[in-house]
Amino acid sequence: MLTKVAGAVSTSPQINPITTDSVPIETALANGVLTKRWREPIIFPQDTSCTVGRDSIARYIKAEQHRRRDSVRRALDKRPKHIYFTFDDGPLIGSRAIDSIVTAKDIRVSAFLVGRHRKMSRALNRAFEKYKENSLIECYNHSFSHAKNRFTTFYNNPIGAYDDFAKNEVDLGLRHKIVRMPGRNIWIYDDMRRVDLQSGAGTADLLATEGFKIFGWDVEWKIHGLTGKPIQSVDEIYTRLRNYMNNKSSMEPNNVVLLMHDDMFRSTHGQELLTNLIDTLKQNTDFSFEFMSTYPHRY
Numbered sequence: 001m002l003t004k005v006a007g008a009v010s011t012s013p014q015i016n017p018i019t020t021d022s023v024p025i026e027t028a029l030a031n032g033v034l035t036k037r038w039r040e041p042i043i044f045p046q047d048t049s050c051t052v053g054r055d056s057i058a059r060y061i062k063a064e065q066h067r068r069r070d071s072v073r074r075a076l077d078k079r080p081k082h083i084y085f086t087f088d089d090g091p092l093i094g095s096r097a098i099d100s101i102v103t104a105k106d107i108r109v110s111a112f113l114v115g116r117h118r119k120m121s122r123a124l125n126r127a128f129e130k131y132k133e134n135s136l137i138e139c140y141n142h143s144f145s146h147a148k149n150r151f152t153t154f155y156n157n158p159i160g161a162y163d164d165f166a167k168n169e170v171d172l173g174l175r176h177k178i179v180r181m182p183g184r185n186i187w188i189y190d191d192m193r194r195v196d197l198q199s200g201a202g203t204a205d206l207l208a209t210e211g212f213k214i215f216g217w218d219v220e221w222k223i224h225g226l227t228g229k230p231i232q233s234v235d236e237i238y239t240r241l242r243n244y245m246n247n248k249s250s251m252e253p254n255n256v257v258l259l260m261h262d263d264m265f266r267s268t269h270g271q272e273l274l275t276n277l278i279d280t281l282k283q284n285t286d287f288s289f290e291f292m293s294t295y296p297h298r299y
């Protein structure tokens with residue numbers, strides 16, 4: 001996933017890879033050293049006295065990357081692991097159930113809200129108020145109109161799209177400058193920028209310039225709202241979350257973001273599945289449930 005690392009060849013003579021790796025990573029503090037090393041390209045130690053074939057360089061880099069990643073993975077595995085439950089498109093029918101379940105289970109979750117939905121009924125407005133009152137739920141921005149589900153048209157006008165997010169912020173009284181873009185898996189925060197579809201990039205960059213952090217997701221869970229029939233079972237989604245955590249294949253190692261939608265939890269069956277997933281994670285892992293406002297925890 002982190003394409004920056006793969007195949008990066010440099011023959012810069014001044015950097016010696018042995019000294020780069022000689023800091024004892026087991027004792028490195030939680031200051032991002034491990035994350036940095038996980039991403040950093042392998043540098044080939046140039047020896048000017050002999051010429052080395054490209055194949056040998058490629059073999060060296062592959063072996064070295066393998067060796068380094070194994071050691072960094074072992075070190076990261078000893079550090080805390082963080083999971084982010086994120087619910088999109090609320091308030092919707094289903095939001096009240098999420099509110100009750102996270103309260104009963106005492107876990108922190110993140111809600112990316114659509115202001116337009118709140119105006120659709122008194123019940124949905126009440127669901128929004130419950131979210132805001134709940135200290136285990138942080139409310140973030142998912143645009144006012146949800147692009148009316150016409151994403152390309154919406155993003156073709158970055159200023160109009162930006163205004164829609166700004167309206168949502170004011171309308172819902174959002175305290176955090178945190179956005180998830182409708183229909184796009186785009187990340188812009190700190191030193192990171194990853195864009196899935198170019199349409200959307202202009203709006204995302206404009207939001208970032210105005211001080212918003214934009215977060216996508218690593219894993220998505222889908223359940224049919226009306227029937228409660230899951231596309232992926234609790235077991236499948238639990239296994240995926242564990243694999244992302246173990247393989248460090250998420251956007252940030254030791255941090256995994258799960259995307260769900262509020263309308264997945266309309267039916268009691270859907271609600272049971274959510275409870276089941278939380279219980280399974282609590283019983284079998286030491287992952288801590290976090291708000292997106294604390295993302296990422298780097299080691």
Ligand SMILES: [Zn+2]
Pocket residue numbers: 088089142146182183
């Ligand atoms: Zn959405």
